Amino acid sequence: MSLSVSKLNSNILIAENRRAAPEFSQKVRVLCWVMTQPKHLKSRTQHIRATWGKRCNIVLYMSSEVSDFPTVGLNVSEGRSQLYWKTIRAFQHIHTHHLDDADWFLKADDDTFVVLENLRYGLSKHNAEEPLYFGRRFTPFIAQGYMSGGAGYVLSKEALRRFVKGFADGLCTHNTETEDVGLGKCMETMKVQMGDSRDVLGRQTFHPYPPDYYLPRQTPRPRPWYLIYEHYQPVEGPGCCSDLAISFHYIDAVQMHTLEYYTYHLRPYGYKYRFKLTTLLSKTLIALALETQWFTRKALVNPNLGCHSFKEERTSVCLIVMCLRIDGKSSFPNI
Amino acid sequence: MMSEGSSFMKGMVLGGIFCLVMSFFENFNSGTHSEVHEHLHHHLKPLSKDELEKLSESQMSDLPLQVRVYCLIMVTPKLLVHWATANDTWSKHCDKSVFYTSESSKALEAVDLQEQDEWARLRKAIKHAYENAGDLRWFFVARPTTFAIIENLKYLVLDKDPSQPFYIGHTEKSGELDYVEYDSGIVLSYEAMRRLIEMFKDEDRCPERGHALWKTSEEKQLATCLKYSGVFAENGEDAQGKGLFNKKSVSSLISDSMGQNPADVVEACCSDMAITFAGMSPSQMQVLMYGVYRLRPYGHDFHDSLTFLPPKDSDND
Numbered sequence: 001m002s003l004s005v006s007k008l009n010s011n012i013l014i015a016e017n018r019r020a021a022p023e024f025s026q027k028v029r030v031l032c033w034v035m036t037q038p039k040h041l042k043s044r045t046q047h048i049r050a051t052w053g054k055r056c057n058i059v060l061y062m063s064s065e066v067s068d069f070p071t072v073g074l075n076v077s078e079g080r081s082q083l084y085w086k087t088i089r090a091f092q093h094i095h096t097h098h099l100d101d102a103d104w105f106l107k108a109d110d111d112t113f114v115v116l117e118n119l120r121y122g123l124s125k126h127n128a129e130e131p132l133y134f135g136r137r138f139t140p141f142i143a144q145g146y147m148s149g150g151a152g153y154v155l156s157k158e159a160l161r162r163f164v165k166g167f168a169d170g171l172c173t174h175n176t177e178t179e180d181v182g183l184g185k186c187m188e189t190m191k192v193q194m195g196d197s198r199d200v201l202g203r204q205t206f207h208p209y210p211p212d213y214y215l216p217r218q219t220p221r222p223r224p225w226y227l228i229y230e231h232y233q234p235v236e237g238p239g240c241c242s243d244l245a246i247s248f249h250y251i252d253a254v255q256m257h258t259l260e261y262y263t264y265h266l267r268p269y270g271y272k273y274r275f276k277l278t279t280l281l282s283k284t285l286i287a288l289a290l291e292t293q294w295f296t297r298k299a300l301v302n303p304n305l306g307c308h309s310f311k312e313e314r315t316s317v318c319l320i321v322m323c324l325r326i327d328g329k330s331s332f333p334n335i
Numbered sequence: 336m337m338s339e340g341s342s343f344m345k346g347m348v349l350g351g352i353f354c355l356v357m358s359f360f361e362n363f364n365s366g367t368h369s370e371v372h373e374h375l376h377h378h379l380k381p382l383s384k385d386e387l388e389k390l391s392e393s394q395m396s397d398l399p400l401q402v403r404v405y406c407l408i409m410v411t412p413k414l415l416v417h418w419a420t421a422n423d424t425w426s427k428h429c430d431k432s433v434f435y436t437s438e439s440s441k442a443l444e445a446v447d448l449q450e451q452d453e454w455a456r457l458r459k460a461i462k463h464a465y466e467n468a469g470d471l472r473w474f475f476v477a478r479p480t481t482f483a484i485i486e487n488l489k490y491l492v493l494d495k496d497p498s499q500p501f502y503i504g505h506t507e508k509s510g511e512l513d514y515v516e517y518d519s520g521i522v523l524s525y526e527a528m529r530r531l532i533e534m535f536k537d538e539d540r541c542p543e544r545g546h547a548l549w550k551t552s553e554e555k556q557l558a559t560c561l562k563y564s565g566v567f568a569e570n571g572e573d574a575q576g577k578g579l580f581n582k583k584s585v586s587s588l589i590s591d592s593m594g595q596n597p598a599d600v601v602e603a604c605c606s607d608m609a610i611t612f613a614g615m616s617p618s619q620m621q622v623l624m625y626g627v628y629r630l631r632p633y634g635h636d637f638h639d640s641l642t643f644l645p646p647k648d649s650d651n652d
Contacts, residue, residue, distance in 0.1 A: 051601075115630075115632050116632075117633045117635070118633050120633075121633040121634070211622045211625060211626075212618045212619065212621070212622050215618070215621045215622055215651070216618040216621045217423070217621070237651075238621075238650045238651035239650075241625065241629075243629040243631060244632075245630055253593065254586050254590050254593065255586070257593065257601055257604075258585055258589050258626075259626070259630075260600075260601050261585065261589065261601045261604065261605065261626075262585075262625075262626030262630055263626070263630050263632060264601075264635075265601055265605075265607045266484075266605070266607060266609060266626065267607060267608075267627065267631070267637070268428075268485075268486035268487060268627055268628060269486050269490040269608060269639055269641070269643070270490070270641040270642050270643045271628065271643050272644050272645065273628070273629070273631070273645075274628075274629075274645040274650075274652060275629065
């Protein structure tokens, strides 16, 4: 759809002193769909349209009714009990009309804030023809776990195909109202792999709650209620969240613009970020990674796992990534 | 009855005229200075990109060494959580940060001024800072309820000579007096500090304990003492004229902008190079720290002319 492509190019922020994101937007095409409803268009969804919505290659606002917002009208009524139906219908619509327009398919709520550049960067090392699904991994209800709906999750093209095929063949059914659990079950049934979206330091990129839930320092304590479902050992305080965060949820209108200001505008002049993206990591860091168990995970170094698509990275980086692979499942190497 | 009434009226009129004359004289003394300076200063902006590019290599490498900031953070035990937050976050980006307290707290270190009066405390802190400045030439005074981005402060004063008097922040007017608001932080050059401390000796024009029946706020007393020493308040702004010193929280400013500029909320709200915000809770300040120093989109590179490195013993930055 060349229309959406030209729209995206004109909206890329090129402020003074800034180089636009290396053209990941054409190499890593993301279609975003936002789960919304008529009641929320003015109070919530318009703020997404004004901020991150335009950074998607294509953005679709999915509602029960079509409108000039513009929204796509799904053949579903509103209400919590209908959420999984909405999800199913939304993905079916996307599969029918947009399968070839994107490589990755993100679902977000109308109170989720997303940093598209960081999503594309994380996805850039992965192959959309593989059955993969990324997000904030939760543990209960399903053996392999599932990805939090509010924090947003992203399906590869192959994962989308399998989801739709699952319903077409009756292998997946509407067996729950909880959309994220339901989708997670179908992913498991259709043998879609769970990805690990954490950065190289083990910090989360997708967040089901706002930043103030995670960042303030806490004395060591048992998991608060909002961290109960976590698959990976949660970290409270500054180590919670990656510098290259991808999403935050339960973000109201004021917070949406505040996060936009923090991410894309407010900055310290001349500051050299502490967390640097380097293609060559120091020997000390490599040694540390090989020796220590990070956050109770067991690091498996499997020499058979190749470092596919690391064209420009050096071997040392490859070693780190292999360390972070758990049980052969792919990780999110934001390096 | 009538004659008593008219005497009363005469008395009132005479008293009124007397008051007006006295206030006229008061203004007259400082009036001559302000005429000359107001046109030259008042709005202070950072160097433009073009001007920065024109600087020579040696000038560029010297600048970060010259622009070094001593932070005076005025705390009280009542503000303990904000005190701890400032200690943990932005104050680590000052070249030297000293906490000055009204009374000591077991939890956190500070210079205990043992002084309950806010103006007297500020005077003592200023004297202490000046004496302990070493080779630091810029001073930033704030309460821990303020959040400051020191790199942006340095960017603002980069080309300003600290041996000249500078008194910068968010300026307000009170009658004839232009003063810098305390909540959004006060910047003073070395020369301004020196003149101020000299003026502290003048008990008539710059008393330590106010003689008036009412108490003037410290920010206004400070402005008055500075004005008598020929130092005038200047409003810190970016190239577009947006204020860099904010006495409101980020969400408050964003919220205002949503009301006034719904089509362009963030652009219209606040400067990219903002220096201060105030009125934020400690956890909002932790989020702001992350938002300023960490959260960013991959691929947006800046070609700034200067480099500031992350400080030691700090995180969330």
